[in-house]
Amino acid sequence: MKTRPVVLCFSGLDPTGGAGIQADIEAINSHSCHATPIITALTIQDTHNVQHFEIVSPQLLRKQAETVLGDMKVSAIKIGMLGSVSIADAVHCVLRKHPDIPVILDPILAAGGGGELADEHLIEAINKLILPYTLITTPNTIEAKRLAHSNCKNMQCIHELAKTGVKYVLLTGTHDDTDQVQHRLFKGDELISDFHYARLDNSYHGSGCTLAASLAALIAQGVDIVNATQNALDYSYHTLTHAHSLGGGQLIPNRYFWAHKK
Ligand code: PLP
Numbered sequence: 001m002k003t004r005p006v007v008l009c010f011s012g013l014d015p016t017g018g019a020g021i022q023a024d025i026e027a028i029n030s031h032s033c034h035a036t037p038i039i040t041a042l043t044i045q046d047t048h049n050v051q052h053f054e055i056v057s058p059q060l061l062r063k064q065a066e067t068v069l070g071d072m073k074v075s076a077i078k079i080g081m082l083g084s085v086s087i088a089d090a091v092h093c094v095l096r097k098h099p100d101i102p103v104i105l106d107p108i109l110a111a112g113g114g115g116e117l118a119d120e121h122l123i124e125a126i127n128k129l130i131l132p133y134t135l136i137t138t139p140n141t142i143e144a145k146r147l148a149h150s151n152c153k154n155m156q157c158i159h160e161l162a163k164t165g166v167k168y169v170l171l172t173g174t175h176d177d178t179d180q181v182q183h184r185l186f187k188g189d190e191l192i193s194d195f196h197y198a199r200l201d202n203s204y205h206g207s208g209c210t211l212a213a214s215l216a217a218l219i220a221q222g223v224d225i226v227n228a229t230q231n232a233l234d235y236s237y238h239t240l241t242h243a244h245s246l247g248g249g250q251l252i253p254n255r256y257f258w259a260h261k262k
Contacts, residue, residue, distance in 0.1 A: 005033045005075040005220035008068060008101075009213070010061075010091050012041040012053065012081035012108070012117075018205030018252040019111075024078060024213040026255035030235070031217035033075075036068045040091075041083035047205050047247030049113025055083045058090035065094045075220035077101050078213055079134075081108040081117055085125045092129035102219050105130060105137040105166075106212035109146055112205055112250050123147060132165035136225065138212045140172045154184075162188045168225055172211070185229050193226050195233050204240050205250035211236040 007028050014020035021037045028035040038061055043053040068074070077095070082088045095103060107126055109118040118126075123146060131137065131147075139147060139161075141154060148160035154171060161169050173182040178199075185193040214235045218228035242257035 005217070006036060006072045007033050007076045007078055007213070007216045007220050008036045008038065008065065008074045009078045009216075010038050010040050010065070010080065010082070010087075011078070011209070012043055012083060013039050014043055014045060014206070016045060016047055016205065016247060016252065018047060018246075018250065019209050020080060020206070023206040023209035023253070023255065024080065027210045027213035027235070027239075028078075028217045030255055030258065031214055031221070033217040033220050035213075036072065036074070038064050038068070040081055040087050043081075045111065045115070047249035047252070049249070050111040050115035050117065053081075053083060053117065055087050058086045061087060062090040062093055065091075066097075069094070069098060074098070074101055076216045077103045078216035079103065079105045079130065080209055080212065082122060082126065082130070083117065085121050088122060088125040088129050092125075092133070095130070095133040099133070102135040103130075103133050104212055104216040104219060105134045106208050107137055107139050107143050107147060108208070109143050112203060123149075127164050131161070134166045135219070136168040136170060136215065136229075137161070137166050138170045138172060138208065138215065140175050140208070142175050144169070144171055155189075158186050159189055162186070170211075170215070170229055172208070174207075183229075183233060185226065187225075193229065195230060197233070197237050200240055202240075202243065203250045204243055205252055207236060207240060207253055210239050210253050210255060
Protein backbone atom coordinates (compact mmCIF):
# COMPACT_ATOMS: atom_id res chain seq x y z
CA MET A 1 0.00 0.00 0.00
CA LYS A 2 1.32 3.45 -0.93
CA THR A 3 1.84 6.03 1.81
CA ARG A 4 3.48 9.43 2.29
CA PRO A 5 4.63 11.47 5.29
CA VAL A 6 1.88 13.44 7.05
CA VAL A 7 2.45 17.01 8.30
CA LEU A 8 -0.16 18.31 10.73
CA CYS A 9 -0.57 22.07 10.31
CA PHE A 10 -1.94 24.55 12.85
CA SER A 11 -2.55 27.65 10.70
CA GLY A 12 -4.86 30.54 10.02
CA LEU A 13 -7.06 30.86 6.95
CA ASP A 14 -6.12 33.69 4.59
CA PRO A 15 -8.93 34.20 2.04
CA THR A 16 -6.46 35.50 -0.58
CA GLY A 17 -4.84 32.05 -0.64
CA GLY A 18 -1.41 33.66 -0.35
CA ALA A 19 -0.51 32.86 3.25
CA GLY A 20 -1.71 30.57 6.03
CA ILE A 21 -3.12 27.11 5.51
CA GLN A 22 -3.30 27.29 1.71
CA ALA A 23 0.41 28.11 1.56
CA ASP A 24 1.10 25.17 3.86
CA ILE A 25 -0.92 22.67 1.84
CA GLU A 26 0.61 23.75 -1.48
CA ALA A 27 4.20 23.70 -0.16
CA ILE A 28 3.73 20.38 1.65
CA ASN A 29 2.10 18.73 -1.40
CA SER A 30 4.94 20.05 -3.56
CA HIS A 31 7.29 17.97 -1.40
CA SER A 32 5.20 14.80 -1.83
CA CYS A 33 3.83 14.95 1.71
CA HIS A 34 0.24 15.12 2.95
CA ALA A 35 -1.00 18.13 4.98
CA THR A 36 -3.72 17.85 7.61
CA PRO A 37 -5.24 21.32 8.13
CA ILE A 38 -6.21 22.41 11.65
CA ILE A 39 -7.46 25.99 11.41
CA THR A 40 -6.56 28.32 14.28
CA ALA A 41 -8.24 31.51 13.06
CA LEU A 42 -10.23 32.99 10.20
CA THR A 43 -8.89 36.27 8.87
CA ILE A 44 -10.27 39.10 6.77
CA GLN A 45 -7.50 40.39 4.54
CA ASP A 46 -6.40 41.24 1.04
CA THR A 47 -2.95 41.32 -0.53
CA HIS A 48 -2.31 44.69 1.18
CA ASN A 49 -3.00 43.89 4.82
CA VAL A 50 -5.00 42.03 7.48
CA GLN A 51 -8.13 43.83 8.64
CA HIS A 52 -9.55 41.48 11.25
CA PHE A 53 -9.41 37.93 12.56
CA GLU A 54 -11.40 35.63 14.81
CA ILE A 55 -10.03 32.53 16.49
CA VAL A 56 -11.78 29.15 16.45
CA SER A 57 -12.90 27.32 19.59
CA PRO A 58 -9.75 26.02 21.36
CA GLN A 59 -11.63 22.85 22.47
CA LEU A 60 -12.70 22.14 18.89
CA LEU A 61 -9.15 22.68 17.61
CA ARG A 62 -7.72 20.34 20.21
CA LYS A 63 -10.26 17.62 19.43
CA GLN A 64 -9.59 17.95 15.69
CA ALA A 65 -5.85 17.54 16.21
CA GLU A 66 -6.21 14.62 18.62
CA THR A 67 -8.61 12.85 16.26
CA VAL A 68 -6.17 13.12 13.34
CA LEU A 69 -3.24 12.13 15.56
CA GLY A 70 -5.20 9.10 16.76
CA ASP A 71 -5.71 7.91 13.20
CA MET A 72 -2.65 8.90 11.17
CA LYS A 73 1.07 8.60 11.74
CA VAL A 74 2.08 12.29 11.83
CA SER A 75 5.75 12.86 11.00
CA ALA A 76 5.95 16.61 11.69
CA ILE A 77 3.81 19.40 13.16
CA LYS A 78 3.95 22.83 11.53
CA ILE A 79 2.66 25.80 13.52
CA GLY A 80 1.81 29.14 11.93
CA MET A 81 -0.63 31.79 13.15
CA LEU A 82 -1.90 31.09 16.67
CA GLY A 83 -3.90 34.30 17.17
CA SER A 84 -4.55 34.05 20.93
CA VAL A 85 -3.22 32.65 24.20
CA SER A 86 -6.14 30.20 24.40
CA ILE A 87 -5.17 28.69 21.02
CA ALA A 88 -1.48 28.57 22.03
CA ASP A 89 -2.57 26.76 25.19
CA ALA A 90 -4.63 24.21 23.22
CA VAL A 91 -1.70 23.59 20.84
CA HIS A 92 0.61 23.24 23.84
CA CYS A 93 -1.65 20.48 25.26
CA VAL A 94 -1.37 18.61 21.94
CA LEU A 95 2.43 19.01 21.76
CA ARG A 96 2.84 17.80 25.35
CA LYS A 97 1.06 14.55 24.48
CA HIS A 98 3.22 13.97 21.38
CA PRO A 99 6.77 14.93 22.39
CA ASP A 100 8.41 12.72 19.73
CA ILE A 101 6.95 14.54 16.72
CA PRO A 102 9.27 17.30 15.42
CA VAL A 103 7.69 20.77 15.62
CA ILE A 104 8.41 23.54 13.10
CA LEU A 105 7.26 26.99 14.25
CA ASP A 106 6.79 30.03 12.04
CA PRO A 107 6.19 32.71 14.69
CA ILE A 108 3.49 34.79 13.01
CA LEU A 109 3.38 38.10 14.84
CA ALA A 110 2.30 40.49 12.07
CA ALA A 111 1.09 40.41 8.49
CA GLY A 112 3.34 41.59 5.67
CA GLY A 113 1.34 44.83 5.53
CA GLY A 114 2.05 45.46 9.22
CA GLY A 115 -1.32 44.36 10.70
CA GLU A 116 -0.79 42.84 14.15
CA LEU A 117 -1.54 39.12 14.53
CA ALA A 118 -0.13 38.73 18.07
CA ASP A 119 -0.06 40.83 21.25
CA GLU A 120 2.42 40.76 24.15
CA HIS A 121 0.44 38.03 25.97
CA LEU A 122 0.62 35.74 22.95
CA ILE A 123 4.35 36.41 22.57
CA GLU A 124 4.78 35.35 26.21
CA ALA A 125 2.70 32.21 25.55
CA ILE A 126 4.78 31.32 22.46
CA ASN A 127 7.95 31.59 24.56
CA LYS A 128 6.60 29.53 27.45
CA LEU A 129 4.20 27.05 25.83
CA ILE A 130 5.41 26.48 22.26
CA LEU A 131 9.14 27.18 21.88
CA PRO A 132 10.20 24.61 24.54
CA TYR A 133 8.62 21.91 22.31
CA THR A 134 9.97 23.28 19.04
CA LEU A 135 12.71 21.67 16.96
CA ILE A 136 13.19 24.67 14.67
CA THR A 137 11.66 28.14 14.44
CA THR A 138 11.95 30.50 11.48
CA PRO A 139 11.68 34.12 12.72
CA ASN A 140 12.72 37.09 10.65
CA THR A 141 14.91 39.59 12.49
CA ILE A 142 11.89 41.69 13.55
CA GLU A 143 10.07 38.65 14.97
CA ALA A 144 13.23 37.45 16.73
CA LYS A 145 13.56 40.80 18.50
CA ARG A 146 9.91 40.79 19.56
CA LEU A 147 10.13 37.21 20.84
CA ALA A 148 13.33 38.05 22.76
CA HIS A 149 11.72 41.21 24.21
CA SER A 150 14.70 43.29 23.24
CA ASN A 151 15.93 45.78 20.79
CA CYS A 152 19.26 44.05 20.92
CA LYS A 153 21.59 42.79 18.23
CA ASN A 154 20.73 39.56 16.44
CA MET A 155 23.14 37.44 18.51
CA GLN A 156 21.58 38.55 21.80
CA CYS A 157 18.15 37.63 20.43
CA ILE A 158 19.43 34.19 19.48
CA HIS A 159 20.80 33.79 23.01
CA GLU A 160 17.40 34.70 24.49
CA LEU A 161 15.56 32.37 22.10
CA ALA A 162 17.92 29.47 22.88
CA LYS A 163 17.03 29.88 26.57
CA THR A 164 13.40 28.92 25.82
CA GLY A 165 14.49 25.40 24.86
CA VAL A 166 14.04 25.65 21.07
CA LYS A 167 16.78 23.57 19.42
CA TYR A 168 17.39 25.39 16.12
CA VAL A 169 16.63 28.92 14.93
CA LEU A 170 16.61 29.82 11.25
CA LEU A 171 16.91 33.61 11.37
CA THR A 172 15.70 34.91 8.02
CA GLY A 173 17.30 38.09 6.73
CA THR A 174 14.79 39.57 4.30
CA HIS A 175 14.22 42.62 6.53
CA ASP A 176 17.92 43.40 7.00
CA ASP A 177 19.51 46.24 5.12
CA THR A 178 21.94 44.11 3.11
CA ASP A 179 22.57 43.76 -0.64
CA GLN A 180 22.10 40.01 -0.59
CA VAL A 181 19.59 38.31 1.69
CA GLN A 182 21.44 36.29 4.32
CA HIS A 183 19.64 33.57 6.32
CA ARG A 184 21.44 32.08 9.33
CA LEU A 185 20.89 28.72 10.98
CA PHE A 186 21.73 28.43 14.70
CA LYS A 187 21.89 25.37 16.91
CA GLY A 188 21.39 26.86 20.36
CA ASP A 189 23.74 29.87 20.34
CA GLU A 190 26.03 28.48 17.67
CA LEU A 191 25.89 29.55 14.01
CA ILE A 192 26.06 26.31 12.02
CA SER A 193 25.27 27.48 8.46
CA ASP A 194 24.41 30.54 6.46
CA PHE A 195 22.66 30.85 3.12
CA HIS A 196 22.74 33.73 0.62
CA TYR A 197 20.17 34.70 -1.99
CA ALA A 198 19.79 37.60 -4.41
CA ARG A 199 17.49 40.30 -3.02
CA LEU A 200 14.23 40.41 -4.99
CA ASP A 201 12.48 43.72 -5.73
CA ASN A 202 8.94 42.72 -4.80
CA SER A 203 7.16 41.95 -1.57
CA TYR A 204 5.37 38.60 -1.12
CA HIS A 205 2.35 37.36 0.78
CA GLY A 206 2.98 34.00 2.42
CA SER A 207 6.71 33.63 1.89
CA GLY A 208 7.36 32.79 5.55
CA CYS A 209 4.55 30.20 5.54
CA THR A 210 6.00 28.64 2.39
CA LEU A 211 9.46 28.36 3.95
CA ALA A 212 8.29 26.84 7.24
CA ALA A 213 5.86 24.42 5.55
CA SER A 214 8.45 23.14 3.06
CA LEU A 215 10.94 22.78 5.91
CA ALA A 216 8.33 20.76 7.86
CA ALA A 217 7.77 18.48 4.85
CA LEU A 218 11.49 17.82 4.42
CA ILE A 219 11.92 17.14 8.14
CA ALA A 220 8.90 14.79 7.95
CA GLN A 221 10.81 12.88 5.25
CA GLY A 222 13.79 12.49 7.60
CA VAL A 223 16.10 15.00 5.86
CA ASP A 224 18.69 16.43 8.31
CA ILE A 225 18.27 20.04 9.47
CA VAL A 226 21.00 21.65 7.36
CA ASN A 227 19.93 19.97 4.11
CA ALA A 228 16.25 20.49 4.88
CA THR A 229 16.94 24.21 5.45
CA GLN A 230 18.93 24.55 2.24
CA ASN A 231 16.27 22.73 0.19
CA ALA A 232 13.37 24.64 1.80
CA LEU A 233 15.12 27.99 1.14
CA ASP A 234 15.84 27.04 -2.49
CA TYR A 235 12.24 25.92 -3.04
CA SER A 236 10.84 29.08 -1.39
CA TYR A 237 13.14 31.32 -3.44
CA HIS A 238 11.83 29.72 -6.64
CA THR A 239 8.20 30.19 -5.53
CA LEU A 240 9.01 33.91 -5.23
CA THR A 241 10.80 34.27 -8.57
CA HIS A 242 7.70 32.63 -10.16
CA ALA A 243 5.18 34.60 -8.03
CA HIS A 244 1.94 35.93 -9.46
CA SER A 245 0.45 39.41 -9.16
CA LEU A 246 -3.19 38.61 -8.31
CA GLY A 247 -4.25 41.62 -6.21
CA GLY A 248 -3.17 45.20 -5.75
CA GLY A 249 -0.63 44.51 -3.00
CA GLN A 250 1.95 41.81 -2.33
CA LEU A 251 2.63 39.09 -4.90
CA ILE A 252 1.55 35.51 -4.21
CA PRO A 253 4.28 32.83 -4.31
CA ASN A 254 3.82 30.21 -7.01
CA ARG A 255 4.28 27.04 -4.99
CA TYR A 256 3.52 24.86 -8.01
CA PHE A 257 6.15 26.52 -10.23
CA TRP A 258 7.68 23.06 -10.72
CA ALA A 259 4.45 21.79 -12.33
CA HIS A 260 3.53 24.69 -14.61
CA LYS A 261 6.01 27.42 -15.30
CA LYS A 262 3.54 30.07 -16.54
N1 PLP B 1 -0.83 33.13 8.37
C1 PLP B 1 -1.92 33.90 8.14
C2 PLP B 1 -3.27 33.31 8.37
C3 PLP B 1 -1.77 35.20 7.71
O1 PLP B 1 -2.86 35.92 7.52
C4 PLP B 1 -0.47 35.73 7.49
C5 PLP B 1 -0.25 37.07 7.01
O2 PLP B 1 -1.08 37.82 6.64
C6 PLP B 1 0.62 34.93 7.72
C7 PLP B 1 0.39 33.65 8.14
C8 PLP B 1 2.02 35.39 7.52
O3 PLP B 1 2.33 35.50 6.19
P1 PLP B 1 3.85 35.62 5.71
O4 PLP B 1 4.30 34.25 5.33
O5 PLP B 1 3.77 36.54 4.55
O6 PLP B 1 4.63 36.16 6.85
